[in-house]
Amino acid sequence: MNTFPQLPDGFTALITGASSGLGAEMARQVATEARVLILVARRLDRLGVLKEELTLQHPDLHVYLCQVDLNDPKSIEQLLDYLKDKSIAVDFLINNAGLGDLGTFQSSDWPRVRSMLLVNIEALTALTHALLPGMLRRGKGAILNVASTAGFLPLPTFAVYGATKAYVCSFSEALAVELRQSGVTVTSLCPGPVSTEFGEVATRPNSRRKFAPVKALYVPAVQVVREALDGVRRRKVRVIPGGLVRAGALFLEFIPTPVKRFFLRWADRFSGPEKPVGK
Template structure:
């Protein structure tokens, strides 16, 4: 497999204003020729652009306002890049959304938003950009997902289902493009925290990983051409163990998680019997 066209290339990052997208932009800035940073509101990206240009004055930084859940806006975004002769070498799909609620109590608007952001958006952007990469014989697609794909998560039914889509989608694409110069990788982190954020009791849980370290491990695995990247040693071992567990045991673990969920977290009506949570809200990572 040819090396990824990161050095002196053009990388398009969806959801670059915060989280893993922002950390990847910081890591890539010293290596790429151009960063195309996309968010619903371009002004949210201005502080990041100023930060990057202060350290790398010759870096090309393009800010784009785009609701990637709107196909017309996606087409307009890509048409604008083509008009300005911007060729995307690497696509970072980082638009995922998560929520926590019993499915029967969930607002349909939130369900639809998750389906669009976590399934429809990576499918559409990949469909638009993969063919030109294959024609050039060089490119990369980095899908940012979640370890929830491996779990049975009551209270997060839609989120975990969308992550299973991204898992299967990435694996199938890898085989379709094998030997054609394009790398396709899925990153599946666990709970993440941001530097400077407050932590309960002042102690960071064992499996929590910083956004910066998650981005570093994601990029390293991507450049090695790995199919799946599980950032963090503890999280990685758990994710490798889970496929070996019988489904019955996974259901038991899911029931235990459900009993830990609070009424407030799941937005249950007052007359409903109290149910017990997933230890953490699904990360849209």
């Protein structure tokens, strides 16, 4: 049964970053209502295992696996050509793939920074740009963009990541207004910390700096995705999963920038210089 009012029955969903974490969980939860899933990531073996799991549980579900490097605009074009060749119309676009880089900007590697810009911003925007016209023609559709609470606050030692997620929040809010009478909804998902591969990927090799948010703020991936999909059903523009994280995010909105700046400077004094392990 389809419980998404803005999606046709037997809808098709495309999920980027479906090979792990939130993306894989999105696939599991969306699979109960979709007829076709297009799973996108670089690790095809992981996608294959997920496909087996999903088709075992939902024998009527069609799952297409697309090995795409979202760092590479050509790879994105090939994905779009593939969808065209197969006449696949995407009704639900879930822009979930993303990565972080933990450490000061001055000590960052450019390829890594560029990858965050390409995956977190450019690929998300390119897929939205390419797939939105079809949704508008059909008068139905949903876009779920995965941002982060990191997008609400400038974050020293996570500067570019936070800025890419601020882009996703801003872009999604504006697009939701533009599309308000089109039948297509836009939702941004702003989770706090979730236990996935994200922290490991964001940690630089040999760095002492670890992804270590306050434990009480963690929300399980299953709950994050459940709240996100409920938000899409209710045509919510922004979803912040978890009561404590939501309260914290609301609190942040009321703090004036100079006060935030003061506390960020104060906290940064304790973060110490960038020291590789063993030096």
